[in-house]
Amino acid sequence: MTTPRPCSIADTLSVVGEKYSLLVLREVFFGVRRFNDMARNIGAPRDVLTARLHHLVEAGVLEKIPYNERPPRFEYGLTTAGRELQPVLLTLLQWGDRHLADRPPVVFEHSCGTDLDSIVVCRHCGAEATPASLTPRFQAQGWNAAGAAELRAAEEIRTFYRGE
Amino acid sequence: MTTPRPCSIADTLSVVGEKYSLLVLREVFFGVRRFNDMARNIGAPRDVLTARLHHLVEAGVLEKIPYNERPPRFEYGLTTAGRELQPVLLTLLQWGDRHLADRPPVVFEHSCGTDLDSIVVCRHCGAEATPASLTPRFQAQGWNAAGAAELRAAEEIRTFYRGE
DNA sequence: ACAGTGAGTTCAGATTTCAAACTCTATGGA
DNA sequence: TCCATAGAGTTTGAAATCTGAACTCACTGT
Numbered sequence: 001m002t003t004p005r006p007c008s009i010a011d012t013l014s015v016v017g018e019k020y021s022l023l024v025l026r027e028v029f030f031g032v033r034r035f036n037d038m039a040r041n042i043g044a045p046r047d048v049l050t051a052r053l054h055h056l057v058e059a060g061v062l063e064k065i066p067y068n069e070r071p072p073r074f075e076y077g078l079t080t081a082g083r084e085l086q087p088v089l090l091t092l093l094q095w096g097d098r099h100l101a102d103r104p105p106v107v108f109e110h111s112c113g114t115d116l117d118s119i120v121v122c123r124h125c126g127a128e129a130t131p132a133s134l135t136p137r138f139q140a141q142g143w144n145a146a147g148a149a150e151l152r153a154a155e156e157i158r159t160f161y162r163g164e
Numbered sequence: 165m166t167t168p169r170p171c172s173i174a175d176t177l178s179v180v181g182e183k184y185s186l187l188v189l190r191e192v193f194f195g196v197r198r199f200n201d202m203a204r205n206i207g208a209p210r211d212v213l214t215a216r217l218h219h220l221v222e223a224g225v226l227e228k229i230p231y232n233e234r235p236p237r238f239e240y241g242l243t244t245a246g247r248e249l250q251p252v253l254l255t256l257l258q259w260g261d262r263h264l265a266d267r268p269p270v271v272f273e274h275s276c277g278t279d280l281d282s283i284v285v286c287r288h289c290g291a292e293a294t295p296a297s298l299t300p301r302f303q304a305q306g307w308n309a310a311g312a313a314e315l316r317a318a319e320e321i322r323t324f325y326r327g328e
Numbered sequence: 329a330c331a332g333t334g335a336g337t338t339c340a341g342a343t344t345t346c347a348a349a350c351t352c353t354a355t356g357g358a
Numbered sequence: 359t360c361c362a363t364a365g366a367g368t369t370t371g372a373a374a375t376c377t378g379a380a381c382t383c384a385c386t387g388t
Contacts, residue, residue: 004207006269008260009190009253015264019181019345026173030300035366043168045346050367060263071353073365081263086295087255087284089173095252096172099224099245100179105170105304111297112289120251123283125276126290131250133275136194140269183376199335209377214336235384237334 006140015059016085020044021052022092025078025085028062033075061085090118170304179223180249184208185216186256189242189249192226197239225249254282 004010016022023042032038039049053076056062061082064074090108094117097104108116120129127133168174180186187206196202203213217240220226225246228238254272258281261268272280284293291297 005191005205007187007190008258008265008268008270009256010187010260011264012256012260013186017183017186022177022181023171023174026171027169029295036364039366041169046367047369048345051344068354068365071365081259083295084262085259087293088252088259090284090293091251091255092173092176094172095245095249096174096176098248100175101172103303104172105302105307106172107301107303108293108298109301110286110289110291110293112286112291114286114288115301116293116298117287118284118293119287120254120282121285122274122276122278123281124278125274127274127276129251129254129272129274129280129282131193131247134272134280137271137273137279138269139267139271143269200333203335209379210336211338212376232334232385235334 005143012088015056015061016088018052018055020048021056022089024049024052024056024076025061025082026089028076028078028082029086029089033065033077038076056082087120090116091120094118169307176252179220179225180252182216182219184212185220186253188213188216188220188240189225189246190253192240192242192246193250193253197229197241202240220246251284254280255284258282 016025020042023044024038027033027038027041032041035046035049035053038044039046042049044052053062057064057076060079062076063079065077067073067075093106110116121127122129122133180189184206187208188202191197191202191205196205199210199213199217202208203210206213208216217226221228221240224243226240227243229241231237231239257268257270274280285291286293286297
């Protein structure tokens, strides 16, 4: 079989997985909405930024908002779908803060008054979504947990899945 | 200024932001730990996969675990740091499920018995970390919310930040 | 002895990225 | 009017990366 695994992670990455795409979204979340400011803050080549903005607009993550008629000038704002990418940025930020930064360059103060330390939880029960608490169920034909190692016992798969 | 913004998101992406890197981690979370299985499930060229695995091992996200001496053969397992990337994958998955898939190819059953619908919350107070509930504080010199638009009033910046 | 497997490596060609320069429209000042 | 500046790109040619196919090397199983 040479078709890759059907997967929403891969699908999402086809929208925001190119180099600089998520940094563009970071800037928009920070309130930076114009081409030159983005280019400077991200450090991306201008033609690449042009391509990424087009792609993100086409994918419905950003929208162009005119702020000047002549010459035509646009800002880039988040759509609802774009706003829902915030958790992705927060989890990336959190991992970098923990594992790569001695002192985080940006801290988010949550409305409860503390500096944000975020976790991913189950909306239904509120408990943290840890690897061990999750069992994948494959809905696509022919794709089970372990790919080629289809013969492994389910329990073993679960152990592997937990990353142990 | 031509230096990009100092940022943990960008730092994290320098570890897992290359094409296929996050899909490699997805496979390991699914229990797929060997080269050929990964190559097939991801659909990546073999030399690219080799490079990504090296990079992820070097970054301390994966570790090589020998399972055969001659010829030398290794599996790739998650380190603690690697396991902590799970929230990134979950948030990407969730966005794809919501916005790109009609029927998610994989569903995670949480230990509470429901199919996982995840949210990112503040560990301290438990409330969801929405854009509107967060105020960024910049700890690096010279970097404020709006980049070049340093003159914007703080309130305006906050509004922009919310993506409105 | 011979086919098959696992994990790469090598290679030529296609695609992207990069940084700098250039374009086009418009505004502000001397 | 003339000149400088700004914003948002587009163009360019060289450098880096990605792609798919073929090849290597060390075994294993029959």
